[in-house]
Amino acid sequence: QVQLVESGGGLVQAGGSLRLSCAASGLTFNNLVMGWFRQAPGKEREFVAAIRRNGDMSYYADSVKGRFTISRDNAKNTLYLQMNSLKSEDTAIYFCAARLLSNVVTGRYAYDYWGQGTQVTVSS
DSSP: OOEEEEEOOEEEETTOOEEEEEEEESSOGGGOEEEEEEEOTTSOOEEEEEEOTTSSOEEEOTTTTTTEEEEEETTTTEEEEEEOSOOGGGOEEEEEEEESSSSOOOOGGGOOEEOOOEEEEEEO
C-alpha cells in the first residue's frame, strides 16, 4: 500500500524557518518524481517545488524561489522541503506528492499519490 506521510509543520513567526519531511513507503522511491504543493484556505492547491528522481534538478514556483529548497534522500525514502524567510502568505497545508512518470511537471493532476498534508502557519 502506497503511503506518503508529511511531518514538520507548525507555527512560526515571519522570517523564521521550518523543514518539512515526507516519508514514502509502498513504492520504489527512486523511481518517482516528487513534489510539494500547498493549499491555503479558500484557494486552489498550488505547486511549490518538484525534484527529479535522482535529485539532480529541482523546480520552484516563483513565489518561493530563493527561499525554499527541495531535496530528497533516496536511501531513506524521504523528501524534504527547507523553508526559510517565511512569510504570512506561506500559511497553508503542505502536501507531498509522487509522480510515476519521469518528466517533472507542475500541474497537480499529473501526480499519482498524495500525503495527508501538514499545516504550516506563519504569524506576522
